[in-house]
Amino acid sequence: MSRVEFEDVKRANLFVPGTDLCPGCGANLVFRYAINTLGKNTVSIFAAGCGAMLGRRAITPGMMSLLENPAAPACGLKAGLDIKGKEMNVLCIIGDGGTDMGIGGVAAAAERGDPIIYICYDNEAYMNTGIQRSGRTSYGAWTTFTPGGKERPPKDIPRMIADAGAAYVATASIAYINDYIKKVKKAEEVTKNDEGMAYIHVQSPCPTGWRYPTNLTVKVAKHAVQSGLWNLYEIYKGKLRFTVKMKERIPVGEYVKLQGRFGHLKDEQIELLQKYADEKYRELELMESKE
16 A cells, blocks of 8 residues: 555544543554545444444444344345445444354354455453453453463454355454555455455454553554564455564564563463464464465
8 A cells, every 4th residue: 555545544534533432442543444444435333342432433324233243233234225226335343352242143244245344353352341351362361350361362253254254354453554454445345346244353452451551552563463473464265365474573572561461471371372372373374375
């Protein structure tokens, strides 16, 4: 993407001033850049959670769903718009909690080939209701349900949705906005061509739940990618490719030391997290090389 295109997206600004979210919340950037890229011809679906407050600042139409079923009304809305001959983007903007809870509906939409855009902003817990553990919570992370640190790795939702049959699947980061904008544009292209569902999974750091100063959100997100704990790739027509790849990765310890939710970890636990990051990175490299 050229610098001019990026500036065009920044200038679109389909939001009234201010925010209802916590200072430093990554989800604000996730939604703002998505809707500014897709434009006014978009209707958004929100569910209970932090994201429910996002729609109040957008000048585009939106509606609320239950926490556990956002994909279902999105698919119904898209079908209704098509019947009326109205070509509009239907965008789900849902957290990892609602996505995990409603995974059956998301997978069903992928399998049916419903042409909706589903963006999961992943803050790795049920943040809106008290920082409880979700399926996407990182190994070792403190939550109110895992005071000693989560003992299992996170659920690989992007790969699950790809296996369910989504036409386009991508991961993204608020620290790499150009990469994210390209993926939103690709998702729009895929759905407009009626190829099927497009799914983007964006890491969305949360200062409140991750316990770091509000001015470090982008730095935390960048360290996640640089360490290999969060990898940027896309899967299209069955082929996986990295869209951003680190020539040299930083130690996972550089990422976790920025966040209080990992403050209890011992050296051996950080080594386990490093091993997990290394294995996931090699797994994705192998998948890319096989295509």
